[in-house]
Amino acid sequence: MPWLTIVIFLPLVGIPFLLWRGLSDAYAKWLTLSVMLADLAFAVGALAAFDQSASGYQLVEQVEWVSSVGLSYLVGVDGFSIWLVVLSAVMFPIGVLSAWGVTHRVRELMALTLGLQTVVIGAFCALDVLLFFVFFEALLFPMFLIIGIWGSARRVYASVKFFLYTMLGSAFILVGLLYLWAQASQQFGQGSFDIRLLEQLSLSVGEQRWLFLAFFIGFAVKVPVFPLHTWLPDAHTEAPTLGSIVLAALLLKAGPYGMLRFNLDLFPEAARYFADAIAVLALIGIVYGAIVAMMQTDVKRLVAYSSVSHMGFVVLGIFTLTSEGTSGAVIQMVNHGLSTGLLFLVVGILYERTHTREIADMGGLARVTPGIAAAFLVASLSSIGLPGLNNFIGEFLVILGAFGSNRLFGAIAVTGVVLGAVYMLWAYQRTFEGPPVDRWRGIRDVLPREIAAIVPIVALMVVIGVYPKPVLERIDPSASGVVRWVRAVETDQEGLPGGIRAEVQPSYRPPPEAQTVGPG
Numbered sequence: 001m002p003w004l005t006i007v008i009f010l011p012l013v014g015i016p017f018l019l020w021r022g023l024s025d026a027y028a029k030w031l032t033l034s035v036m037l038a039d040l041a042f043a044v045g046a047l048a049a050f051d052q053s054a055s056g057y058q059l060v061e062q063v064e065w066v067s068s069v070g071l072s073y074l075v076g077v078d079g080f081s082i083w084l085v086v087l088s089a090v091m092f093p094i095g096v097l098s099a100w101g102v103t104h105r106v107r108e109l110m111a112l113t114l115g116l117q118t119v120v121i122g123a124f125c126a127l128d129v130l131l132f133f134v135f136f137e138a139l140l141f142p143m144f145l146i147i148g149i150w151g152s153a154r155r156v157y158a159s160v161k162f163f164l165y166t167m168l169g170s171a172f173i174l175v176g177l178l179y180l181w182a183q184a185s186q187q188f189g190q191g192s193f194d195i196r197l198l199e200q201l202s203l204s205v206g207e208q209r210w211l212f213l214a215f216f217i218g219f220a221v222k223v224p225v226f227p228l229h230t231w232l233p234d235a236h237t238e239a240p241t242l243g244s245i246v247l248a249a250l251l252l253k254a255g256p257y258g259m260l261r262f263n264l265d266l267f268p269e270a271a272r273y274f275a276d277a278i279a280v281l282a283l284i285g286i287v288y289g290a291i292v293a294m295m296q297t298d299v300k301r302l303v304a305y306s307s308v309s310h311m312g313f314v315v316l317g318i319f320t321l322t323s324e325g326t327s328g329a330v331i332q333m334v335n336h337g338l339s340t341g342l343l344f345l346v347v348g349i350l351y352e353r354t355h356t357r358e359i360a361d362m363g364g365l366a367r368v369t370p371g372i373a374a375a376f377l378v379a380s381l382s383s384i385g386l387p388g389l390n391n392f393i394g395e396f397l398v399i400l401g402a403f404g405s406n407r408l409f410g411a412i413a414v415t416g417v418v419l420g421a422v423y424m425l426w427a428y429q430r431t432f433e434g435p436p437v438d439r440w441r442g443i444r445d446v447l448p449r450e451i452a453a454i455v456p457i458v459a460l461m462v463v464i465g466v467y468p469k470p471v472l473e474r475i476d477p478s479a480s481g482v483v484r485w486v487r488a489v490e491t492d493q494e495g496l497p498g499g500i501r502a503e504v505q506p507s508y509r510p511p512p513e514a515q516t517v518g519p520g
Contacts, residue, residue: 325401
């Protein structure tokens, strides 16, 4: 069964129905939710078909598209991408539930969300570099409209800033992938965008390092890595709850995923060369994001800056170039999507009740909305890495990998955990504890549809925190493989001879012809 093609394109099935003018808003929401739940079922099927012991690409599907230029529809997953596909299928229905109260242009919002789901999952599955770029860039347009139409007061400013930052960063990726195509044409006799063939390119040290920087800049904006982060707090603050959930849980993962998939696979020598410098940027982001979060008076902006800090852990884990750090980075992407997605969901629920995000205006809400308070507390405890909840596993592995790479890096990363506990618990205490404010008396606690959105996230957070083995045993083969691949590369004055890379290749990426049929 073509699992990945179904998971990628099934959401598009609902769009023609949503464009029918006679469809009511209520039916539009139920139709969208039904299509997304069906997509979740197929994503779980793809996960069941995934061989947890293999490190190469699986469930590969390939159809020639424009053969004259080596362009094909080529999708597949490994231990890195399979969990991001499942996370996408989980979080989009939750985002739709968060938008159940929207009354403005509902059919258009649902259609944009379904289209966004297709391009997000497509980006995580694409093995053709140009196909990935198409999906990667297509993320911008639906999110730009979601923020710009359904956002808060400064939505136009935030959406334009988001669009310009990410579009300019992607220009570097486009230049890099066109150069790779030209090199493939020169070395193989025909240009190709197939990542499995591009991994075999023999590039000089200088070429690798310049190409690495081009791809890294484009992905660093999406993470975002300090100092390219300034668009994120504005986008999160002005986006509707649906937009904030999708942005935090999924779109931010496209950056570190691209680093894992392309920067490490295609430019291993450059990855080693720049690893320490990028780790320093990640550490600055961890500490800076935490300190600035402590200064926020807007609870949504506080959660936004917490994402800057937490995504710093992901980038740090990747560039420790250790198996522990890489596995920790991947599972932390999943964990951050769950915990921060839940935080934005709860903040959105609070705003619907109180019509304010100012922490100073709140207080005592736990007395009148104990369910909302409990959800925020669980999300906060997960975010700060409480043992028994999911973030602990990811942060522990990243810090372990950091200590294995550089003890000073590990020590600095620990301070980010401590600062995270300070600002998250402070936010909870100021928002929910203390004597109740009179004007909050009588406001509603969690509704059934909100419980339906909160409970699955909390359940996944507890399951991963208590028993992470099913997740890690699918990530670890790919993590170990990419670390061996990067660390086995040796340089000399003439560059990177293909023979050295070929010695490592079979243990990490089987040849293309061996991957055309996945276990599904």
